Amino acid sequence: MEHIKQWIKDYPLLWSIIKFLILVVLVLFLVRFLRRQLKKSIPNSVIRYKSQKGVEILGYVLLVIIAVTYFTGTIKDFTLIIGLFTAGMAFTLQELILSIVGSVYIFLVKVYKPGDRIEMNGIKGDVIDVDSIYTTMMEIGQWVSSDNYSGRIVKLSNAFVFKGPVYNYSQDFPFIWDEFNLPIRYGSDIDLAKSIVIKVAMNTLSEYTIKSKSQWNEVVNKYYIEDAQVEPTLAITLTDNWIQFNLRYIVDFKRRRLTKHMLNDRIREEIEKTNGKVILASTTVEIIKIPKVNIDINNSEKM
Numbered sequence: 001m002e003h004i005k006q007w008i009k010d011y012p013l014l015w016s017i018i019k020f021l022i023l024v025v026l027v028l029f030l031v032r033f034l035r036r037q038l039k040k041s042i043p044n045s046v047i048r049y050k051s052q053k054g055v056e057i058l059g060y061v062l063l064v065i066i067a068v069t070y071f072t073g074t075i076k077d078f079t080l081i082i083g084l085f086t087a088g089m090a091f092t093l094q095e096l097i098l099s100i101v102g103s104v105y106i107f108l109v110k111v112y113k114p115g116d117r118i119e120m121n122g123i124k125g126d127v128i129d130v131d132s133i134y135t136t137m138m139e140i141g142q143w144v145s146s147d148n149y150s151g152r153i154v155k156l157s158n159a160f161v162f163k164g165p166v167y168n169y170s171q172d173f174p175f176i177w178d179e180f181n182l183p184i185r186y187g188s189d190i191d192l193a194k195s196i197v198i199k200v201a202m203n204t205l206s207e208y209t210i211k212s213k214s215q216w217n218e219v220v221n222k223y224y225i226e227d228a229q230v231e232p233t234l235a236i237t238l239t240d241n242w243i244q245f246n247l248r249y250i251v252d253f254k255r256r257r258l259t260k261h262m263l264n265d266r267i268r269e270e271i272e273k274t275n276g277k278v279i280l281a282s283t284t285v286e287i288i289k290i291p292k293v294n295i296d297i298n299n300s301e302k303m
Contacts, residue, residue: 134155137154182244183241216230
């Protein structure tokens with residue numbers, strides 16, 4: 001015991017650092033313990049997630065206060081110390097600091113939350129976690145067509161919320177507009193083709209249309225935006241090769257690929273039932289008629 005006391009007297013600075021590290025470990029242990037308790041006691045996943053993130057942020061704030069008061073011995077110089085610390089570390093740790101500030105900004109402003117589908121810094125995916133430094137996403141697209149998962153989990157710095165636009169597919173209005181084109185051959189029954197496309201679209205998309213109307217009204221009331229049509233619409237364009245049908249419709253942001261498949265398949269089935277009255281066009285070359293060529297053999301022999 002006497003050796004320990006003597007060592008403390010001989011190395012006061014080292015002993016002070018050790019005590020500070022012990023306090024840091026205790027705070028981190030307390031944060032981890034509280035997060036586990038919240039995970040066990042709160043059944044609601046949204047409230048549980050926000051509570052755990054709140055405890056984590058409070059833990060970082062407490063560590064900063066402990067560091068200042070421990071090494072200065074007073075809280076009066078807190079503002080000055082923070083200013084000097086920020087000026088000294090801004091260049092070397094600017095990305096880390098911006099990431100931490102970004103996490104607070106995301107949490108307070110509700111830029112996005114776990115479960116949202118976003119696109120940020122050119123990467124699209126579903127948010128599965130937001131911590132104090134990174135946003136973790138399940139990636140969509142890349143070498144995979146449409147809105148399918150690629151299988152890669154991507155971690156993006158929270159600093160990117162300040163460096164470019166963040167596209168949110170699900171916040172306030174969890175629907176998106178989608179469209180596709182149908183080439184109809186000239187000579188087809190166009191009125192019949194139009195009725196088929198609209199009928200299939202109305203029947204297939206009725207659930208999305210009803211749900212999206214009420215939510216779109218909330219968006220119009222909340223933001224400065226004009227009203228929009230959520231029912232399926234059909235536009236026709238005459239081209240050199242065929243009549244192009246453009247179907248535009250609203251769909252759940254997570255069911256875009258499946259809905260497009262259902263629409264195409266059902267429209268195909270209905271067109272096949274018309275027995276040739278409506279025909280889909282293609283880019284293949286079709287020879288309709290070979291011109292007749294008259295050759296006068298007698299005149300050619302005389303010459």
